[in-house]
Amino acid sequence: MVKTTLSLAELPEGHSGTIRDIDTSSPTSQRLLDLGFVPGTPIKAIQKAPLGDPTTFQIRGYQLGLRKSEADLINIDVIPDEH
Amino acid sequence: MNTETIKQKRVFLIGNPNSGKTSLFNALTGERKRVGNWPGVTVQKIEGIIKTGSHKLVVNDLPGTYSLSPATPEEEIVLKTLDEASGNVILNVVDIGNFERNLFLTTQLIELGISPVVSLNCFDTFTAGGGNIDLNKFTRLTGISAFPTIARTGEGVTSLTEHLAGIDNCLITKPCSCLRLPEDWISAADRILGLNGNTWKKAGPVEKFKAIRLLIAPIEENNPEQIEKLRIIREELAASISERTGKDLKAGDLACELASDRYQRIEMLIAECATVPGKTLPPWQEKLDSILTNRWLGLPIFALLMGWVFYTTFSIGEYPMGWLESLFTTLSTWIEANMNEGLVRSLIVEGVIAGVGGVLVFVPNILILFFWIALLEDSGYMSRAAFLMDRLMNSIGLHGRAFIPMIMGLGCNVPAVMATRIIDNRFQRLLTMLLIPLITCAARLPVLVILCGTFFGDNASFWMFTLFFVNLLVLIFLGQATSLLFKTEENSPFLLEMPPYRLPTASSVFHMLYEKVEHFVEKAGTIILAGSIIIWVLSVFPRDVPLSKDYDSQIVQLKSGPVTNETAGKIAELTRQKNIEQMEGRYMARIGKAIHPIMKPLGFSWRETVSLIPGFLAKESVVSTLSVLYLPFDENLGDAMKISGMNKLSAFVFMLFTLMYIPCIATLGVIWRESGSTRFTLMALVVYFFIAYAVSFFVLKISTLLTSSGQGLIEGAVIVLVVLFAGWYIIRTFLKAITGSKCKSCAGCQGCPVNQDKSCSGGS
Ligand SMILES: Nc1nc2c(ncn2[C@@H]2O[C@H](COP(=O)(O)OP(=O)(O)OP(=O)(O)O)[C@@H](O)[C@H]2O)c(=O)[nH]1
Numbered sequence: 013m014v015k016t017t018l019s020l021a022e023l024p025e026g027h028s029g030t031i032r033d034i035d036t037s038s039p040t041s042q043r044l045l046d047l048g049f050v051p052g053t054p055i056k057a058i059q060k061a062p063l064g065d066p067t068t069f070q071i072r073g074y075q076l077g078l079r080k081s082e083a084d085l086i087n088i089d090v091i092p093d094e095h
Numbered sequence: 096m097n098t099e100t101i102k103q104k105r106v107f108l109i110g111n112p113n114s115g116k117t118s119l120f121n122a123l124t125g126e127r128k129r130v131g132n133w134p135g136v137t138v139q140k141i142e143g144i145i146k147t148g149s150h151k152l153v154v155n156d157l158p159g160t161y162s163l164s165p166a167t168p169e170e171e172i173v174l175k176t177l178d179e180a181s182g183n184v185i186l187n188v189v190d191i192g193n194f195e196r197n198l199f200l201t202t203q204l205i206e207l208g209i210s211p212v213v214s215l216n217c218f219d220t221f222t223a224g225g226g227n228i229d230l231n232k233f234t235r236l237t238g239i240s241a242f243p244t245i246a247r248t249g250e251g252v253t254s255l256t257e258h259l260a261g262i263d264n265c266l267i268t269k270p271c272s273c274l275r276l277p278e279d280w281i282s283a284a285d286r287i288l289g290l291n292g293n294t295w296k297k298a299g300p301v302e303k304f305k306a307i308r309l310l311i312a313p314i315e316e317n318n319p320e321q322i323e324k325l326r327i328i329r330e331e332l333a334a335s336i337s338e339r340t341g342k343d344l345k346a347g348d349l350a351c352e353l354a355s356d357r358y359q360r361i362e363m364l365i366a367e368c369a370t371v372p373g374k375t376l377p378p379w380q381e382k383l384d385s386i387l388t389n390r391w392l393g394l395p396i397f398a399l400l401m402g403w404v405f406y407t408t409f410s411i412g413e414y415p416m417g418w419l420e421s422l423f424t425t426l427s428t429w430i431e432a433n434m435n436e437g438l439v440r441s442l443i444v445e446g447v448i449a450g451v452g453g454v455l456v457f458v459p460n461i462l463i464l465f466f467w468i469a470l471l472e473d474s475g476y477m478s479r480a481a482f483l484m485d486r487l488m489n490s491i492g493l494h495g496r497a498f499i500p501m502i503m504g505l506g507c508n509v510p511a512v513m514a515t516r517i518i519d520n521r522f523q524r525l526l527t528m529l530l531i532p533l534i535t536c537a538a539r540l541p542v543l544v545i546l547c548g549t550f551f552g553d554n555a556s557f558w559m560f561t562l563f564f565v566n567l568l569v570l571i572f573l574g575q576a577t578s579l580l581f582k583t584e585e586n587s588p589f590l591l592e593m594p595p596y597r598l599p600t601a602s603s604v605f606h607m608l609y610e611k612v613e614h615f616v617e618k619a620g621t622i623i624l625a626g627s628i629i630i631w632v633l634s635v636f637p638r639d640v641p642l643s644k645d646y647d648s649q650i651v652q653l654k655s656g657p658v659t660n661e662t663a664g665k666i667a668e669l670t671r672q673k674n675i676e677q678m679e680g681r682y683m684a685r686i687g688k689a690i691h692p693i694m695k696p697l698g699f700s701w702r703e704t705v706s707l708i709p710g711f712l713a714k715e716s717v718v719s720t721l722s723v724l725y726l727p728f729d730e731n732l733g734d735a736m737k738i739s740g741m742n743k744l745s746a747f748v749f750m751l752f753t754l755m756y757i758p759c760i761a762t763l764g765v766i767w768r769e770s771g772s773t774r775f776t777l778m779a780l781v782v783y784f785f786i787a788y789a790v791s792f793f794v795l796k797i798s799t800l801l802t803s804s805g806q807g808l809i810e811g812a813v814i815v816l817v818v819l820f821a822g823w824y825i826i827r828t829f830l831k832a833i834t835g836s837k838c839k840s841c842a843g844c845q846g847c848p849v850n851q852d853k854s855c856s857g858g859s
């Protein structure tokens with residue numbers, strides 16, 4: 013299995029990944045951790061808003077909209093498609 | 096009653112936003128507080144009472160919070176209440192449809208030695224989706240009792256109430272819960288508490304919470320000795336966890352580790368005792384979402400929905416409004432026929448009915464507007480709308496969430512200003528508060544409806560829209576200018592939960608309508624009634640006004656002669672002129688004429704000028720004052736204004752000015768309370784007067800210029816819009832150039848770099 017690491021903001025719509033780490037130097041990170049964005053959690057990008065930002069993500073069974081600036085704090089591992 | 100034997104205790108409702116706390120509160124107490132399907136409906140602590148046989152339970156509904164680390168002011172309320180609450184009963188509302196995340200807060204409570212009573216709410220959707228939970232096992236593992244509830248229907252509430260009545264406090268006696276804090280964390284927190292002579296065993300929940308926070312949060316301490324001690328404790332804790340788990344932890348990873356550990360405990364618990372539905376959203380919801388927030392369809396659908404809401408508010412609302420109007424006219428005619436002429440009759444007809452009735456006729460419009468808003472809120476669409484609008488909101492320096500207070504502002508600016516509490520960044524909250532008065536509230540509709548209807552006839556909707564549009568431009572301009580001037584580098588985090596779609600309940604729609612209408616009618620019965628009476632007094636005294644000719648004797652003379660159509664017409668005309676002239680001599684007119692010079696450049700007569708003063712108390716009063724002042728001309732306010740010489744342009748300018756001129760006193764009051772800054776409040780007052788004046792003046796001058804050169808009003812309006820837009824663009828570019836995006840001076844916002852180096856003391 014080859015894993016690649018992306019920022020959550022780069023995850024295309026409809027794709028999933030697993031949270032790898034989160035930038036704890038930002039004050040927002042505590043809130044994200046509390047909401048369940050902890051390493052090892054699967055996450056899926058659902059939909060981008062019409063104007064390109066924010067994006068909704070599915071995590072731990074609920075949906076949350078995040079702006080690019082917040083999604084950039086999170087790194088994820090994805091297993092790329094075969095092709 | 097033997098009141099002594101009845102014990103009183105307090106129950107505190109704590110839980111995630113949108114988990115159904117207020118619904119449960121209503122089901123428990125029989126109250127009907129506002130419920131809505133989006134996070135952040137409740138922003139204040141509210142209280143209600145349950146009476147059972149031997150107990151009186153005072154229930155407190157608290158604002159929703161995802162965790163105990165406060166990010167918004169209303170979440171802080173929860174932390175502040177925690178010490179008091181733990182000595183009483185804590186009812187933790189858990190949305191079982193969102194089990195893991197909701198249990199995070201429960202875990203935090205348990206870690207602090209609190210044993211809440213848990214209500215597993217939204218149990219209906221959970222079981223419908225195939226979910227299943229072993230309650231006995233849950234209680235055995237966590238050490239807390241749990242009750243399935245369906246707050247919407249009130250199911251499960253009886254046994255919950257019984258249980259609540261039987262407990263005295265929720266401090267844990269036997270600390271064996273699978274959700275409790277691991278030993279190494281406890282001993283580290285104990286050492287932190289030890290720095291101030293406290294211990295984990297003795298400490299209260301909030302002290303414990305603060306100790307844990309010191310282990311994970313960035314160090315804010317100034318004392319180097321303390322910093323060193325903290326650092327050692329953290330490093331030793333990291334080492335001990337590394338040993339236990341085999342991970343390689345640094346002291347900086349502790350925040351992340353604690354959250355991971357909590358979620359691990361939660362996952363283990365759920366795996367032990369429950370089957371959670373695999374699919375989180377039913378397929379139809381996913382489908383609906385993919386349409387409503389679709390890249391191409393999302394915004395058009397949103398625009399259509401909003402258009403529909405406004406269209407129905409005005410066009411359908413017209414009919415019942417007409418009925419109410421004729422009802423009040425019949426009432427006046429009846430009183431006039433059955434009562435002797437005199438001051439009392441005049442007070443009733445011209446003061447009370449004209450004033451209060453003139454405002455009450457708008458109840459149908461308000462009902463329609465809020466019917467739609469309640470549906471949109473309750474179905475869960477509002478969060479989607481905030482999601483769609485975030486980018487636009489962001490471009491005027493606002494958060495997507497600011498969209499919600501703004502929509503509420505359409506009803507009344509007062510709750511809208513309060514709703515800005517759901518915005519966590521102080522600067523953005525103040526900015527939203529500053530912009531809210533530009534949202535046309537229901538109280539301002541009467542002026543629009545009457546003047547547009549009278550002066551623009553068939554095109555009323557178009558011109559109403561134009562007014563809204565100019566208003567919107569001003570809003571965008573002000574938002575951009577402010578955020579460019581005062582922008583801080585740091586933005587507040589954008590976290591917008593998308594609740595599942597739900598079928599709105601009739602009762603919650605009804606309650607919303609009831610609440611709005613009650614508020615409106617109450618205002619009509621109090622402040623507007625009082626205002627109308629004062630205005631009436633000012634407009635009938637002094638009784639004796641020197642007249643230019645002796646109308647009475649002329650009338651008597653005409654009446655003594657043979658009565659023909661011609662003489663009857665003359666009598667009516669003389670009476671009218673007499674009334675108009677009398678009005679000019681009354682106190683109201685004197686006040687109006689004294690301040691008239693200020694407003695004259697905008698083409699207002701003294702009547703319009705003076706109507707703006709009571710408008711400060713309540714915007715509805717603008718219309719009721721005008722009706723009293725214009726009564727001598729004609730019964731119908733619109734016609735009266737036309738007769739007295741108002742034209743399309745002056746009507747348009749007057750409406751524009753009324754929309755913007757100043758927030759009403761109630762709005763200023765909450766702005767003051769919510770911002771905590773007198774300077775900011777005064778600014779909100781002054782800024783609007785100037786903006787309204789400038790915009791109205793501008794529109795007037797340009798249009799006059801164009802009309803005199805032969806162009807019509809439409810071209811005028813288009814040109815004004817283009818010029819406004821161009822002006823805005825130029826100023827914007829200019830501001831960008833001079834300020835860059837640096838923080839020049841600020842309103843005391845958190846996280847502003849200027850504040851941190853203390854070179855600027857902040858505004859509030
Ligand atoms: N299906 C279902 N829906 C529920 C239940 N309880 C509440 N709801 C719905 O959940 C939504 C949120 O309810 P509220 O009572 O406003 O939630 P809250 O926790 O007070 O929310 P905030 O004040 O925003 O923190 C509303 O649309 C309710 O109708 C339930 O037991 N079952």
Ligand SMILES: [Mg+2]
Binds near residue numbers: 116117118129130159
């Ligand atoms: Mg609530």
